[in-house]
Amino acid sequence: MSPSASGRARSITEALESAARFLRETRGRSPRLDAELLLAHLLGCSRTQLYARGTDPLEPSLLLAFQELLERRKVGEPVAHLVGWKEFYGRRFAVSPHALIPRPETEFLVEAGLQLLERSAPIRPDILELCTGSGAVAVTLALEMPHAVVWATDLSEQALELARENVLAHRVQERVRLCHGDLFGAFSTPRRFDLILANPPYVGTERGPAPEEAVVRHEPAMALFAGPDGLEVVRRLVAEAPGWLVDGGNLVLEVAAGQIEGVEAMMQERGFRDTGLVCDLAGLPRVVLGRWEER
Numbered sequence: 001m002s003p004s005a006s007g008r009a010r011s012i013t014e015a016l017e018s019a020a021r022f023l024r025e026t027r028g029r030s031p032r033l034d035a036e037l038l039l040a041h042l043l044g045c046s047r048t049q050l051y052a053r054g055t056d057p058l059e060p061s062l063l064l065a066f067q068e069l070l071e072r073r074k075v076g077e078p079v080a081h082l083v084g085w086k087e088f089y090g091r092r093f094a095v096s097p098h099a100l101i102p103r104p105e106t107e108f109l110v111e112a113g114l115q116l117l118e119r120s121a122p123i124r125p126d127i128l129e130l131c132t133g134s135g136a137v138a139v140t141l142a143l144e145m146p147h148a149v150v151w152a153t154d155l156s157e158q159a160l161e162l163a164r165e166n167v168l169a170h171r172v173q174e175r176v177r178l179c180h181g182d183l184f185g186a187f188s189t190p191r192r193f194d195l196i197l198a199n200p201p202y203v204g205t206e207r208g209p210a211p212e213e214a215v216v217r218h219e220p221a222m223a224l225f226a227g228p229d230g231l232e233v234v235r236r237l238v239a240e241a242p243g244w245l246v247d248g249g250n251l252v253l254e255v256a257a258g259q260i261e262g263v264e265a266m267m268q269e270r271g272f273r274d275t276g277l278v279c280d281l282a283g284l285p286r287v288v289l290g291r292w293e294e295r
Protein backbone atom coordinates (compact mmCIF):
# COMPACT_ATOMS: atom_id res chain seq x y z
CA MET A 1 0.00 0.00 0.00
CA SER A 2 1.37 3.40 -0.91
CA PRO A 3 0.04 6.94 -1.26
CA SER A 4 -1.91 7.29 -4.51
CA ALA A 5 0.29 7.19 -7.65
CA SER A 6 -1.72 10.11 -9.05
CA GLY A 7 -0.56 12.27 -6.13
CA ARG A 8 -4.18 12.51 -4.90
CA ALA A 9 -4.55 11.87 -1.17
CA ARG A 10 -6.12 8.51 -0.34
CA SER A 11 -9.48 8.41 1.34
CA ILE A 12 -10.11 6.31 4.45
CA THR A 13 -12.18 3.86 2.37
CA GLU A 14 -9.45 3.49 -0.26
CA ALA A 15 -6.74 3.06 2.36
CA LEU A 16 -8.76 0.35 4.12
CA GLU A 17 -9.43 -1.56 0.91
CA SER A 18 -5.80 -1.51 -0.09
CA ALA A 19 -4.69 -2.44 3.48
CA ALA A 20 -7.05 -5.43 3.57
CA ARG A 21 -5.62 -6.65 0.23
CA PHE A 22 -2.09 -6.23 1.61
CA LEU A 23 -2.83 -8.28 4.77
CA ARG A 24 -4.82 -10.93 2.86
CA GLU A 25 -1.65 -11.87 0.95
CA THR A 26 -0.20 -13.40 4.14
CA ARG A 27 -3.12 -15.67 5.08
CA GLY A 28 -4.32 -13.11 7.60
CA ARG A 29 -7.48 -14.44 9.26
CA SER A 30 -9.36 -11.17 9.46
CA PRO A 31 -7.54 -8.70 7.17
CA ARG A 32 -10.35 -6.15 6.91
CA LEU A 33 -11.05 -6.13 10.66
CA ASP A 34 -7.33 -5.86 11.45
CA ALA A 35 -6.96 -2.94 9.02
CA GLU A 36 -9.96 -1.17 10.55
CA LEU A 37 -8.69 -1.64 14.12
CA LEU A 38 -5.27 -0.28 13.21
CA LEU A 39 -6.56 2.75 11.33
CA ALA A 40 -9.17 3.55 13.99
CA HIS A 41 -6.35 3.39 16.56
CA LEU A 42 -4.25 5.87 14.56
CA LEU A 43 -7.17 8.23 14.01
CA GLY A 44 -8.38 7.92 17.62
CA CYS A 45 -11.89 6.99 16.51
CA SER A 46 -14.16 3.93 16.53
CA ARG A 47 -14.47 1.47 13.64
CA THR A 48 -17.99 2.73 13.00
CA GLN A 49 -16.69 6.28 12.64
CA LEU A 50 -14.32 5.08 9.90
CA TYR A 51 -17.38 4.36 7.77
CA ALA A 52 -18.97 7.72 8.49
CA ARG A 53 -15.71 9.41 7.50
CA GLY A 54 -15.02 7.13 4.51
CA THR A 55 -14.37 9.90 1.95
CA ASP A 56 -12.06 11.95 4.25
CA PRO A 57 -8.51 12.16 2.86
CA LEU A 58 -5.67 10.71 4.96
CA GLU A 59 -2.63 12.88 5.70
CA PRO A 60 0.58 11.43 4.14
CA SER A 61 2.17 11.16 7.62
CA LEU A 62 -0.83 9.15 8.84
CA LEU A 63 -0.71 6.94 5.78
CA LEU A 64 2.95 6.26 6.52
CA ALA A 65 2.21 5.38 10.14
CA PHE A 66 -0.60 3.09 8.93
CA GLN A 67 1.78 1.40 6.51
CA GLU A 68 4.28 0.78 9.32
CA LEU A 69 1.61 -0.89 11.47
CA LEU A 70 0.47 -3.00 8.51
CA GLU A 71 4.03 -4.21 7.90
CA ARG A 72 4.32 -5.26 11.55
CA ARG A 73 0.93 -7.00 11.40
CA LYS A 74 1.95 -8.76 8.21
CA VAL A 75 4.89 -10.44 9.96
CA GLY A 76 2.66 -11.70 12.74
CA GLU A 77 2.65 -9.04 15.47
CA PRO A 78 -0.76 -9.28 17.18
CA VAL A 79 -3.18 -6.41 16.53
CA ALA A 80 -3.69 -6.16 20.31
CA HIS A 81 0.02 -5.39 20.81
CA LEU A 82 -0.06 -2.82 18.02
CA VAL A 83 -3.02 -0.94 19.48
CA GLY A 84 -2.23 -1.69 23.16
CA TRP A 85 -5.57 -3.23 24.17
CA LYS A 86 -7.92 -6.15 23.63
CA GLU A 87 -11.65 -6.40 24.20
CA PHE A 88 -12.77 -9.03 26.70
CA TYR A 89 -16.36 -9.55 27.88
CA GLY A 90 -17.29 -6.23 26.26
CA ARG A 91 -14.60 -4.16 27.98
CA ARG A 92 -11.14 -2.95 27.01
CA PHE A 93 -8.05 -4.33 28.74
CA ALA A 94 -4.47 -3.14 28.37
CA VAL A 95 -2.11 -5.79 26.99
CA SER A 96 1.67 -6.20 26.97
CA PRO A 97 4.20 -8.78 25.77
CA HIS A 98 4.46 -9.98 29.42
CA ALA A 99 1.01 -11.58 29.57
CA LEU A 100 -1.28 -13.62 27.36
CA ILE A 101 -3.65 -11.54 25.24
CA PRO A 102 -7.13 -12.39 26.59
CA ARG A 103 -8.93 -14.80 24.23
CA PRO A 104 -12.67 -14.86 23.43
CA GLU A 105 -12.91 -18.52 24.51
CA THR A 106 -11.87 -17.54 28.05
CA GLU A 107 -15.18 -15.68 28.34
CA PHE A 108 -16.70 -19.17 28.81
CA LEU A 109 -14.54 -19.63 31.91
CA VAL A 110 -15.97 -16.40 33.33
CA GLU A 111 -19.51 -17.35 32.30
CA ALA A 112 -19.24 -20.78 33.95
CA GLY A 113 -17.90 -19.22 37.18
CA LEU A 114 -20.68 -16.63 37.30
CA GLN A 115 -23.38 -19.26 36.78
CA LEU A 116 -22.01 -21.45 39.57
CA LEU A 117 -21.92 -18.50 41.97
CA GLU A 118 -25.48 -17.48 41.05
CA ARG A 119 -26.61 -21.01 41.85
CA SER A 120 -24.78 -21.32 45.17
CA ALA A 121 -25.51 -17.63 45.99
CA PRO A 122 -23.01 -16.78 48.72
CA ILE A 123 -23.73 -13.25 50.04
CA ARG A 124 -20.20 -11.95 49.54
CA PRO A 125 -18.32 -14.50 47.45
CA ASP A 126 -14.59 -14.92 47.82
CA ILE A 127 -13.18 -15.80 44.40
CA LEU A 128 -9.65 -16.87 43.48
CA GLU A 129 -8.31 -16.60 39.96
CA LEU A 130 -4.97 -18.37 39.68
CA CYS A 131 -2.70 -17.47 36.72
CA THR A 132 -4.34 -14.08 36.15
CA GLY A 133 -1.98 -12.65 33.49
CA SER A 134 -3.54 -9.38 32.29
CA GLY A 135 -6.13 -9.58 35.07
CA ALA A 136 -8.99 -9.53 32.53
CA VAL A 137 -10.80 -12.49 34.13
CA ALA A 138 -10.43 -11.21 37.71
CA VAL A 139 -11.53 -7.67 36.81
CA THR A 140 -14.50 -8.97 34.82
CA LEU A 141 -15.64 -11.14 37.73
CA ALA A 142 -15.38 -8.19 40.09
CA LEU A 143 -17.40 -5.97 37.74
CA GLU A 144 -20.05 -8.62 37.09
CA MET A 145 -20.35 -9.50 40.81
CA PRO A 146 -20.31 -6.22 42.70
CA HIS A 147 -20.33 -7.97 46.11
CA ALA A 148 -17.45 -10.31 45.37
CA VAL A 149 -13.86 -10.04 46.51
CA VAL A 150 -11.49 -11.46 43.91
CA TRP A 151 -7.96 -12.64 44.66
CA ALA A 152 -5.75 -12.95 41.59
CA THR A 153 -2.30 -14.52 41.49
CA ASP A 154 0.50 -14.98 39.00
CA LEU A 155 4.08 -16.21 39.02
CA SER A 156 5.15 -13.37 36.72
CA GLU A 157 5.73 -10.01 38.43
CA GLN A 158 5.52 -8.26 35.05
CA ALA A 159 2.13 -9.84 34.31
CA LEU A 160 0.95 -8.64 37.73
CA GLU A 161 2.07 -5.09 36.88
CA LEU A 162 -0.18 -5.22 33.83
CA ALA A 163 -3.00 -6.70 35.91
CA ARG A 164 -2.58 -3.79 38.36
CA GLU A 165 -2.93 -1.34 35.47
CA ASN A 166 -6.19 -3.02 34.42
CA VAL A 167 -7.51 -3.19 37.98
CA LEU A 168 -6.95 0.56 38.36
CA ALA A 169 -8.35 1.40 34.92
CA HIS A 170 -11.59 -0.43 35.80
CA ARG A 171 -11.62 1.00 39.36
CA VAL A 172 -11.93 -2.32 41.18
CA GLN A 173 -8.83 -1.93 43.36
CA GLU A 174 -11.01 -2.16 46.50
CA ARG A 175 -12.14 -5.66 45.57
CA VAL A 176 -9.36 -7.22 43.47
CA ARG A 177 -6.27 -8.28 45.41
CA LEU A 178 -3.19 -9.20 43.43
CA CYS A 179 -0.70 -11.69 44.87
CA HIS A 180 2.59 -12.92 43.51
CA GLY A 181 3.57 -16.59 43.69
CA ASP A 182 3.51 -20.14 42.39
CA LEU A 183 -0.18 -21.17 42.41
CA PHE A 184 -1.38 -21.36 46.06
CA GLY A 185 2.14 -20.51 47.23
CA ALA A 186 1.08 -16.88 46.68
CA PHE A 187 -0.66 -17.04 50.09
CA SER A 188 1.26 -17.02 53.34
CA THR A 189 -1.82 -17.94 55.41
CA PRO A 190 -4.58 -20.47 54.64
CA ARG A 191 -7.86 -19.20 53.13
CA ARG A 192 -11.00 -20.75 51.69
CA PHE A 193 -12.72 -19.61 48.49
CA ASP A 194 -16.24 -20.11 47.15
CA LEU A 195 -14.87 -20.37 43.63
CA ILE A 196 -11.41 -21.05 42.21
CA LEU A 197 -10.87 -20.63 38.50
CA ALA A 198 -7.90 -20.59 36.18
CA ASN A 199 -6.80 -20.51 32.60
CA PRO A 200 -3.37 -21.99 33.36
CA PRO A 201 -0.58 -22.64 30.86
CA TYR A 202 -1.49 -25.95 29.20
CA VAL A 203 0.54 -26.37 26.00
CA GLY A 204 2.73 -29.49 25.96
CA THR A 205 6.38 -29.17 24.94
CA GLU A 206 6.30 -32.74 23.57
CA ARG A 207 2.64 -33.65 23.14
CA GLY A 208 -0.52 -32.03 21.81
CA PRO A 209 -0.97 -29.37 19.15
CA ALA A 210 1.74 -26.69 18.94
CA PRO A 211 0.60 -23.07 19.07
CA GLU A 212 0.96 -20.85 15.99
CA GLU A 213 4.46 -19.49 15.42
CA ALA A 214 3.28 -15.89 15.93
CA VAL A 215 1.83 -16.83 19.34
CA VAL A 216 5.10 -18.39 20.47
CA ARG A 217 7.06 -15.40 19.17
CA HIS A 218 4.91 -12.70 20.73
CA GLU A 219 3.41 -14.16 23.92
CA PRO A 220 5.31 -15.29 27.02
CA ALA A 221 6.40 -18.93 27.23
CA MET A 222 5.38 -18.98 30.91
CA ALA A 223 1.80 -18.28 29.85
CA LEU A 224 1.76 -21.11 27.32
CA PHE A 225 3.90 -24.13 28.22
CA ALA A 226 3.54 -26.53 31.13
CA GLY A 227 5.81 -29.55 30.76
CA PRO A 228 5.87 -32.38 28.21
CA ASP A 229 2.10 -33.02 28.17
CA GLY A 230 1.05 -29.48 29.14
CA LEU A 231 -0.55 -30.65 32.37
CA GLU A 232 2.16 -29.91 34.94
CA VAL A 233 0.42 -26.84 36.34
CA VAL A 234 -3.09 -28.34 36.06
CA ARG A 235 -2.02 -31.48 37.94
CA ARG A 236 -0.71 -29.47 40.91
CA LEU A 237 -3.71 -27.18 40.82
CA VAL A 238 -6.27 -30.02 40.94
CA ALA A 239 -4.32 -31.80 43.71
CA GLU A 240 -4.10 -28.70 45.95
CA ALA A 241 -7.39 -26.90 45.22
CA PRO A 242 -9.54 -28.84 47.76
CA GLY A 243 -7.44 -27.40 50.60
CA TRP A 244 -8.47 -23.88 49.46
CA LEU A 245 -12.17 -24.37 48.74
CA VAL A 246 -15.09 -23.96 51.15
CA ASP A 247 -17.41 -26.94 51.56
CA GLY A 248 -19.50 -26.84 48.34
CA GLY A 249 -17.01 -24.54 46.56
CA ASN A 250 -16.29 -25.00 42.85
CA LEU A 251 -13.17 -25.38 40.72
CA VAL A 252 -13.39 -24.21 37.07
CA LEU A 253 -10.51 -24.68 34.61
CA GLU A 254 -9.89 -23.84 30.97
CA VAL A 255 -7.72 -26.40 29.15
CA ALA A 256 -7.21 -27.59 25.57
CA ALA A 257 -10.03 -29.57 23.97
CA GLY A 258 -7.79 -32.64 23.69
CA GLN A 259 -6.98 -32.59 27.41
CA ILE A 260 -10.40 -31.98 28.83
CA GLU A 261 -11.59 -35.53 29.44
CA GLY A 262 -8.30 -36.42 31.13
CA VAL A 263 -8.59 -33.35 33.38
CA GLU A 264 -12.20 -34.19 34.24
CA ALA A 265 -11.07 -37.71 35.20
CA MET A 266 -8.25 -36.17 37.27
CA MET A 267 -10.80 -34.04 39.14
CA GLN A 268 -13.10 -37.01 39.75
CA GLU A 269 -10.18 -39.04 41.08
CA ARG A 270 -9.29 -36.20 43.45
CA GLY A 271 -12.85 -36.36 44.81
CA PHE A 272 -14.63 -33.51 42.98
CA ARG A 273 -18.35 -34.15 42.47
CA ASP A 274 -20.82 -33.28 39.71
CA THR A 275 -18.05 -32.56 37.24
CA GLY A 276 -19.05 -31.19 33.84
CA LEU A 277 -17.79 -29.63 30.63
CA VAL A 278 -18.59 -26.35 28.85
CA CYS A 279 -18.08 -25.89 25.08
CA ASP A 280 -16.67 -22.83 23.34
CA LEU A 281 -18.20 -21.09 20.29
CA ALA A 282 -16.67 -23.69 17.98
CA GLY A 283 -18.49 -26.41 19.96
CA LEU A 284 -15.25 -27.71 21.49
CA PRO A 285 -15.25 -28.61 25.20
CA ARG A 286 -12.79 -26.16 26.79
CA VAL A 287 -13.91 -25.62 30.39
CA VAL A 288 -14.14 -28.28 33.07
CA LEU A 289 -15.77 -27.77 36.44
CA GLY A 290 -16.50 -29.65 39.64
CA ARG A 291 -17.70 -29.17 43.23
CA TRP A 292 -15.74 -29.93 46.38
CA GLU A 293 -17.59 -31.34 49.37
CA GLU A 294 -16.03 -32.14 52.70
CA ARG A 295 -16.97 -35.68 53.58
Ligand SMILES: C[S@@+](CC[C@H](N)C(=O)[O-])C[C@H]1O[C@@H](n2cnc3c(N)ncnc32)[C@H](O)[C@@H]1O
Binding pocket: 099, 100, 101, 102, 103, 106, 130, 131, 132, 133, 134, 135, 136, 137, 153, 154, 155, 156, 159, 181, 182, 183, 199, 200, 201, 202, 222, 223, 224, 233
Ligand atom coordinates in the same frame (compact mmCIF):
# COMPACT_ATOMS: atom_id res chain seq x y z
C1 LIG B 1 -2.69 -18.90 29.84
S1 LIG B 1 -2.15 -17.48 30.75
C2 LIG B 1 -3.73 -16.90 31.34
C3 LIG B 1 -3.79 -15.41 31.53
C4 LIG B 1 -5.21 -14.88 31.81
N1 LIG B 1 -5.78 -15.47 33.00
C5 LIG B 1 -6.12 -15.08 30.63
O1 LIG B 1 -6.95 -15.99 30.69
O2 LIG B 1 -6.03 -14.33 29.65
C6 LIG B 1 -1.41 -18.27 32.14
C7 LIG B 1 -0.79 -17.38 33.20
O3 LIG B 1 -0.29 -18.23 34.22
C8 LIG B 1 0.91 -17.71 34.76
N2 LIG B 1 1.61 -18.84 35.40
C9 LIG B 1 2.35 -19.81 34.82
N3 LIG B 1 2.77 -20.69 35.74
C10 LIG B 1 2.28 -20.28 36.94
C11 LIG B 1 2.36 -20.77 38.27
N4 LIG B 1 3.04 -21.89 38.55
N5 LIG B 1 1.73 -20.09 39.26
C12 LIG B 1 1.04 -18.95 38.98
N6 LIG B 1 0.93 -18.43 37.74
C13 LIG B 1 1.52 -19.09 36.73
C14 LIG B 1 1.60 -17.08 33.56
O4 LIG B 1 2.52 -16.09 33.97
C15 LIG B 1 0.39 -16.52 32.79
O5 LIG B 1 0.16 -15.18 33.14
